[in-house]
Amino acid sequence: MPESILQTVFGYSTFRPLQHDIINHTLTNQDSLILMPTGGGKSLCYQIPALASHGCTVVISPLISLMHDQVLNLQQLGIKARVYNSSLSQYERHEVIKQFHEGELSLLYLSPEQLIMDGFLESLTQTSINLFAIDEAHCISEWGHDFRPSYRELNKIKPMFPHIPIMALTATATQQVIRDIKQQLNIPQATCFQGSFDRPNLFYEIRPKQDTYKQIRHEIKQRPNQSGIIYCQSRKTVDSVTTKLTKDGINAKAYHAGLSTQTREQNQTDFKHDQTTIIVATIAFGMGIDKPDIRFVIHYDLPKTIENYYQETGRAGRDGLASQCILFYSYADTQKYENFIKHLSNKNEQKNALTKLQQMTDFAFKPLCRRKQLLTYFDEKTSFTNCQTCDVCVNPPEQWDASVISQKILSCIYRVQERFGAMMITDILKGNKNPRIQQWNLDKLSVYNIEQDLSNSQIRDVIHYLTFIEAIKIKGDTYPTLTLTEKARPILKGHQPIHVPIYHYKKTKKKKPNADLSNTNPDLFEALRQTRLHLAKEKQVPPFMIFSDKTLLDMSNKKPQNYDDFLDIHGVGIKKADSFAKAFLNTIKING
């Protein structure tokens, strides 16, 4: 039964890992907690049980815009789903409740605030409910990053509906958050289904922050008509990048908290409806969008934590097609945030933020498989040695021999008796102007002005690298000073060579990762895209709700000639075949 729903309604031929187990588990009325990455296919885990059993599934979701999108999407598949919330008119609200009580709905989407509004939950007892699905369940925990007090009230569900299964779903949860979710929802026995956090279709890459704008423009121009997000740290950068792109003839829109709500919403809608391909945004952008065909995410600036990086890059390639994540990194970003963090008044918060920043910096610095580093960060064991889809694995960075400069740095730290930070050490080695050098008589040291070849920032990179391999430790919060560890000794004595990966400040030639989209008949694909755009405008829905890129790709490869062939295409269920076969078959006939 679940298999046939998967095929006839959603048009997919196989379940993704865990989906089948979760669905069967739910169909035997058991509680569950689902931990899967963005794009892992969580929604299907409750949508199929909703269709496979009698009654209605109640879905709790925190964002009204997302609920509307999900429901619109389900309606395209011929599924009876509705949203119920304060944005509806009195008449619509009445209509939804009537449909619900008459058993006409398969899924009802609600905000937590709506569910706990006076008497609402009690009123549900009169209707046959088959499942409560709680999306973004980490919002229930103060330890999670989006704590939402009204989620706490969801603890009333279990006592009131002891025999109805609860499914809690999230893409981000630590062990502490998992415990909290189970406890708060009164589902201590819930089975935890934890999927891998690997996103195999994402290509991770880090590049030095040099000519960044030019590189971004180049990346965009290489991908005409493909959707992408460019994340920047500040509103100012967002505005300046958007202006430059627009001047260069690229259809880009900005998104940040400084714009009016109306402009922001309009820009987001344009992006969703493929009216603009590029969104330049601060991290305020993303929560409210689940566009499946975002082909690339670029970080203009360093994210502050690995969690942020994972979540933001995770918005690429939800449809499973190859997508790219490029981060532009310079050590200056780390320093900038460090300064900012040091001004935080709460010491605990400060410490936490510094640790997270250090982890993010190490991630950018280590010449190790990006994927392996990410998965290890999320406590996932990996067995591969080469992931084939990150810059380090595909194109291992060259290394340069930094043994001599490392010795100079360590020796300088020793000679100043470990009293100064990285900036002063650099200034001494370079003989830079710095009044404190004379003040402390540091120009008399044998290490003064002994480095002519390398630039300040190159020396800073090596210092950072030596910190990373723990030959240097940083002590002190207000005035951080560099100190030597045991590991410095063999380097100083020349027994241990130091090789620093070159990608930190030199451009290396990059091999292109595989891009699924380039393999097809591009003219036919473009014609199919136009047909999709036309139908989307006619029906006033985002194009991805007509068909995903993956579906168009399958169509341009297989070139179906009739209705039956059309049903075999990935992502084509009966309802969509009935609605759209004619238009697309016609496009194939003309352009194929």
Ligand code: ADP
């Ligand atoms: P999540 O909620 O975990 O972020 P979604 O449920 O939105 O992920 O699924 C991401 C995309 O993958 C959607 O476009 C969905 O239709 C698709 N998908 C889900 N399950 C399957 C499957 N078994 N086969 C093919 N595509 C699937």
Ligand code: ZN
């Ligand atoms: Zn790798």
